[in-house]
Amino acid sequence: MVYSLLRKHKKLVMKSSSIIVSVIVGVVVLLTAWILGNAYRYKFKSTQTITVNGNAKKDFESDLVKWNATFSRKNFELSAASAQLATDRDLVRDFLVQQGIKVGEIRFEAVNIAKDFEYHTDGKGNGYNTFSGYTLSQTVSVESKDLNKVDNASREISTLISKGIELSSSTPNYYYSKLEDLKLELISQASKNAHQRADNIAKESNAGLGSLVKADLGIFQITGQNDNEEYSSGGAFNTTSRKKTANITVKASFLSN
Numbered sequence: 001m002v003y004s005l006l007r008k009h010k011k012l013v014m015k016s017s018s019i020i021v022s023v024i025v026g027v028v029v030l031l032t033a034w035i036l037g038n039a040y041r042y043k044f045k046s047t048q049t050i051t052v053n054g055n056a057k058k059d060f061e062s063d064l065v066k067w068n069a070t071f072s073r074k075n076f077e078l079s080a081a082s083a084q085l086a087t088d089r090d091l092v093r094d095f096l097v098q099q100g101i102k103v104g105e106i107r108f109e110a111v112n113i114a115k116d117f118e119y120h121t122d123g124k125g126n127g128y129n130t131f132s133g134y135t136l137s138q139t140v141s142v143e144s145k146d147l148n149k150v151d152n153a154s155r156e157i158s159t160l161i162s163k164g165i166e167l168s169s170s171t172p173n174y175y176y177s178k179l180e181d182l183k184l185e186l187i188s189q190a191s192k193n194a195h196q197r198a199d200n201i202a203k204e205s206n207a208g209l210g211s212l213v214k215a216d217l218g219i220f221q222i223t224g225q226n227d228n229e230e231y232s233s234g235g236a237f238n239t240t241s242r243k244k245t246a247n248i249t250v251k252a253s254f255l256s257n
Contacts, residue, residue: 048256049213050201054194056186057247059225062174064143065150065242069157069169072137074116081136085111088165092140095160099153101142109139147174147242173239183220186248191215194252202256210255218249 071088075081089108096106113136117129144150154172161167176182194215202209223229224241231247238244 049253050198050209050256051251051253052194052197052201053218054190054192054197054250054252055247056189056193056249057245058182058186059243059245060176060182061243062147062176062241064145064175064177065147065172066141066143066175067150067154067170067172068139068141069154069167070137070139071160071165071167072135073166074133074135076131076133078113078134078136081134082111085136085138089138089140091160091163091165092157092167095157096140096142096153099156100146100149101144101153105142105144107141107143109141112137145177151242171240174242174244175239176244182246183248186220186246187217187250190218190248190250191252194250195254198252198254202254205256208257210257212252212254214253216251218251221247223247 069092071085071092073081073084073088075084093103093106093108097103113134116132116135118132119127119129121127142150142153150172154169157167157169195209195212199209219231219233219235221231221236222238222244223231223236224238225243225245227238227241229236229238
């Protein structure tokens with residue numbers, strides 16, 4: 001009888017153990033399914049983003065001009081060439097001052113001295129060089145915020161050629177002294193534009209716009225107004241146009257919910 005009771009007890013214990021194991025396995029399966037389901041939902045949710053390009057541009061006018069011209073003299077005697085160049089320098093300075101340019105805005109670079117030679121051949125076809133004189137050249141540069149006066153001077157300075165000055169003038173280059181402020185302003189506007197575009201897309205899709213997850217700043221481009229100038233992969237930086245247009249883009253990604 002005792003043996004029979006022990007066998008029954010053993011069967012009950014085994015049956016209880018099987019039930020417990022089954023319950024544990026079931027709980028583990030349910031927990032695993034819940035974790036995987038939530039992970040999938042999180043992954044699915046995290047990939048629901050709206051990516052847009054925001055843009056901003058502004059027309060502006062340069063407030064600083066840089067311009068230079070080079071004049072030269074040639075003579076067999078170095079001292080004579082130097083004296084002639086000094087006379088030309090005074091004429092150039094006087095001309096610029098008469099154009100309304102301040103003395104402090106005029107800068108003369110160092111004099112460049114070159115020894116010139118001419119190549120010859122004799123009756124036997126042998127080549128040789130002979131000294132042909134010294135060429136002295138000097139560059140005058142002007143940096144000013146009075147664009148009109150410098151523009152006029154750059155056009156009229158060729159009149160000095162009639163006085164015997166060998167002179168060549170470059171094209172003025174125009175800059176903007178508050179460029180960093182302009183960049184910050186356009187970045188702000190482009191960011192707002194990107195947010196507005198993303199918000200419009202979300203509304204049209206019956207969705208809500210979440211937080212910003214990523215933003216990439218595009219290349220800052222400065223081109224001449226109405227010049228049909230192409231953008232550059234490294235960023236266009238126009239210096240030949242007095243009136244310019246600045247442009248920048250912002251690529252932004254927002255969560256959608």
